[in-house]
Amino acid sequence: MIKIMLVCNAGMSTSMLMNKMVEAAKQQDIDAEIWAIPDAKLNEEWKKADVILLGPQVSYLKSRVETITAGSVPVEAIPMLDYGRMNGPGVLAMAIKMKK
Amino acid sequence: MKLLDQAVNVAQRIGGQVHLRSLRDAFATLMPFFVLAGLMVLLNNTLIKPEGILSGFISNATLTHWQQVGNSIVNGSLNFISVLIAGAIAYHLCQNKGYADPIAPVLLSIATVVIFMPESIHLTDVLTQKSVTVTGGISFASTGSAGMFVGILTGLVVTSLFIRLANAKRLQVNISGGAIPPAVVRSFNTLIPIMLTMIVFALFSFAVQSLSGMDVNTLIATLIQQPLKSVTTSLPGFLLITTVANLFFSVGIHQGVISGALLDPFLLNNMQENTLAFAQHQDIPNIICMAFKDTFGVMGGSGNTIALLIAIYLFSRKADYRDIAKLSTAPCLFNISEPIIFGLPIVFNPVLIIPFVLAPVISLTTAYYATAWGWINHVTVQIPWTTPPIISGFLATGGDWRASVLQALLIAITVCFYLPFLKFAERVAMAQAASSQG
Numbered sequence: 081m082i083k084i085m086l087v088c089n090a091g092m093s094t095s096m097l098m099n100k101m102v103e104a105a106k107q108q109d110i111d112a113e114i115w116a117i118p119d120a121k122l123n124e125e126w127k128k129a130d131v132i133l134l135g136p137q138v139s140y141l142k143s144r145v146e147t148i149t150a151g152s153v154p155v156e157a158i159p160m161l162d163y164g165r166m167n168g169p170g171v172l173a174m175a176i177k178m179k180k
Numbered sequence: 181m182k183l184l185d186q187a188v189n190v191a192q193r194i195g196g197q198v199h200l201r202s203l204r205d206a207f208a209t210l211m212p213f214f215v216l217a218g219l220m221v222l223l224n225n226t227l228i229k230p231e232g233i234l235s236g237f238i239s240n241a242t243l244t245h246w247q248q249v250g251n252s253i254v255n256g257s258l259n260f261i262s263v264l265i266a267g268a269i270a271y272h273l274c275q276n277k278g279y280a281d282p283i284a285p286v287l288l289s290i291a292t293v294v295i296f297m298p299e300s301i302h303l304t305d306v307l308t309q310k311s312v313t314v315t316g317g318i319s320f321a322s323t324g325s326a327g328m329f330v331g332i333l334t335g336l337v338v339t340s341l342f343i344r345l346a347n348a349k350r351l352q353v354n355i356s357g358g359a360i361p362p363a364v365v366r367s368f369n370t371l372i373p374i375m376l377t378m379i380v381f382a383l384f385s386f387a388v389q390s391l392s393g394m395d396v397n398t399l400i401a402t403l404i405q406q407p408l409k410s411v412t413t414s415l416p417g418f419l420l421i422t423t424v425a426n427l428f429f430s431v432g433i434h435q436g437v438i439s440g441a442l443l444d445p446f447l448l449n450n451m452q453e454n455t456l457a458f459a460q461h462q463d464i465p466n467i468i469c470m471a472f473k474d475t476f477g478v479m480g481g482s483g484n485t486i487a488l489l490i491a492i493y494l495f496s497r498k499a500d501y502r503d504i505a506k507l508s509t510a511p512c513l514f515n516i517s518e519p520i521i522f523g524l525p526i527v528f529n530p531v532l533i534i535p536f537v538l539a540p541v542i543s544l545t546t547a548y549y550a551t552a553w554g555w556i557n558h559v560t561v562q563i564p565w566t567t568p569p570i571i572s573g574f575l576a577t578g579g580d581w582r583a584s585v586l587q588a589l590l591i592a593i594t595v596c597f598y599l600p601f602l603k604f605a606e607r608v609a610m611a612q613a614a615s616s617q618g
Contacts, residue, residue: 089434090208092566093518096511119195120205123275136522137434140191160432164523166507 083128084114084175086158087145088135091118097135097158100168101175112172122148129153131175136160154178184431191433198276199336200441205276206268206335207444211564213257213264214448218471218562220250221459226579254459258452259320262327266293269335277343284346284370285339292334292381296396297322299389322397325452329405330397332445338377345373405449412446413468415548419541422473426483426540430526430533435482439473447473454560458578464558467551471576472559474515475583476547479569479591481517483536484543486569487594489520491602494595498606514566531605535598542597543590556583 084101086094094116105112117125119138126132126148132155134141139157146155156178162170194200224247227233230240257264270289274282300315301322321327345351346369353368388396411417421443425435450469457464480486489512492505501524508520526532550556556573557580563572569591573583 088518089436092514092516093511096516096519118208120208120272123278135434135518136432136527137429137518138195140188140195140433140437143192144196160522160525160527164519164521164525165504166519166523 081111081113082176082179083130084112084172085125085129085132086114086116086135087119087122087132087141088116088138089119091116091121093163094135097163097166097168097171100166101172102168104169104172108169108172110172110176114172126153131178132156133158133171133175136163187428187431187433191428191437194441195437197441198273202269202273202276202336203332203445204436204440205272206265207440207448209268209272210261210264214451214470214562215564217254217257218455218560220253221455222561222575222578224250225458251459254456255320258456259324261325261452262323262331263290263293265328265331266290266335266338269332270339273336273339274343277339279343279346281366281370284374285342288342288374288377289335289338291378292338293323293327293331294318295378295382295385296330296334298395298397322395325449325456326401326405327397328445328449328452330400333400333404338381341380342373342377345376346370348373351376409446409449412443413450413466415468415545418443418468418473419544422477422540422544423537426537427533429482429521430528430536432522432527443473444470451559451562454558455562458558458560464560467548467558469559471562471572472547472551473544474563474565474567475559475569475572475576476587476590477540477544478515478565479543479572479587480512481515482521482540483517483526484539484591484594485517485520485526485536486512487539487591488524488526488532488535488598488602490591491595491598495599496602496606498609501606513568515568516566529605531601531608535594535601539594539597543594546590546593547586550586556580556586559583 086098088094098114098116101114102112105114119141122141122145126145130153132145132149132153134145134155134157136157136159142155142157149155156174158171158174161167162174228243228246230243232243234243266289267286270285271282274285279285297318300313301317301319302311302313303317303319304310305312351372353371385396388394388399392399412421421439425438428438429435447468447470450466451471453465454469477484480489489505489508492501496502496505504520504523508517508523511517511519521527524532526536547556551558557577559576560578561576563575567575569587570584573587574581577583
């Protein structure tokens with residue numbers, strides 16, 4: 081089981097990527113819980129996550145997330161093209177790699 | 181990439197600055213209130229308006245009676261905004277500062293807003309139409325949009341002071357002992373900080389009233405809120421901030437960081453004034469307001485990207501451009517433009533950045549003058565920012581179809597504006613692809 085949290089400004093476009101990732105996880109038989117939040121919810125939600133992925137438009141939040149989590153949860157910005165082209169399998173693979 | 185580093189740095193500072201963050205978070209929390217109030221005013225002024233569509237079947241008295249529902253909601257949201265925002269900011273500031281127990285600062289902030297209110301208020305007697313001064317009341321004049329800035333400042337300052345006091349070990353009443361429930365210990369720990377905070381602000385309020393003869397509410401509204409508002413929501417100030425915000429987006433940082441912190445409080449303030457004036461059938465005071473920006477400057481997402489999308493559909497011969505357009509269409513209809521901004525990409529694309537930044541300037545300026553010249557109604561209704569273009573114009577202007585026509589026109593104009601840049605960007609991309617293959 082891997083718990084992936086996606087973060088963006090309003091939680092809108094990441095929720096689309098989330099759908100693509102859930103789809104990809106289903107196809108590959110990966111047990112994953114994936115959800116998207118607006119950055120305002122970071123404080124409340126980060127504890128539930130194994131991996132935090134930031135939309136490229138909020139990549140500047142990385143240092144803040146690292147401070148909040150004290151480095152306990154891996155965090156990375158999603159590459160722009162993968163994000164824009166909604167590359168669900170690619171981002172899922174990235175998240176799984178980050179957990180290890 | 182020195183420039184980028186600097187942009188990221190600025191975004192990090194603004195986006196991470198705890199007070200500005202809390203302000204944005206509080207507005208996000210309150211947005212449903214604004215939207216509902218807008219819809220209620222819209223409903224009261226269209227469907228259940230006396231002498232309106234339904235008046236053939238239902239008597240005017242009944243319709244007026246029904247308007248109570250909407251009016252009460254407006255009272256509880258727009259007319260009570262200074263209190264709501266104070267509490268919301270206190271809560272989010274606690275969250276962002278990592279203070280675990282926000283209830284005391286939330287209540288303190290609300291209490292302080294009331295502390296700052298004038299002791300007596302001026303009202304108009306309905307029967308005699310005479311102005312009377314009464315005590316023992318609170319008026320919407322201080323809880324409504326004029327007091328919004330007070331609410332913001334109160335939430336920020338009160339919470340900061342309280343957290344500081346609450347963390348001071350010396351001020352904690354020590355009643356430790358095994359049998360005492362932790363909640364009781366906690367309430368004793370905050371006892372002195374709560375009382376001190378209240379007293380400090382009550383004394384401050386008293387001092388301001390005694391020295392200036394004005395209550396804090398009026399003082400802040402006239403000395404801080406009004407001047408800042410007229411700078412940020414004048415056409416040049418507004419265009420400057422939106423342009424800077426979109427420039428940020430063109431290096432990949434969400435424009436909400438800038439406009440959310442610098443612009444939104446004033447745009448929302450203008451929005452409330454417009455909505456209330458619309459509800460009371462008065463002249464609409466502002467052209468530029470929150471929904472004005474969303475309706476004419478964010479069609480299909482930041483940069484009016486719906487125009488770029490249409491330009492690609494009509495004129496692009498590049499397969500991957502067309503693919504990304506297809507992928508982006510559905511979100512773009514709801515003003516979500518990240519797929520096309522990052523997928524095409526527009527970000528770091530020196531050619532496409534130009535229309536991305538300038539298209540909103542064109543459309544906002546045109547819409548501004550169209551409103552000023554009376555070609556379309558003022559924007560008076562706060563709609564969700566995800567409302568699709570064309571529909572959004574109709575709703576935001578309280579049901580003026582001409583605003584929808586203007587939106588369509590603006591989209592057509594910005595399609596033409598995007599087009600040469602799109603063609604050029606394609607040529608560059610193809611040349612790059614060819615040279616990397618060869």
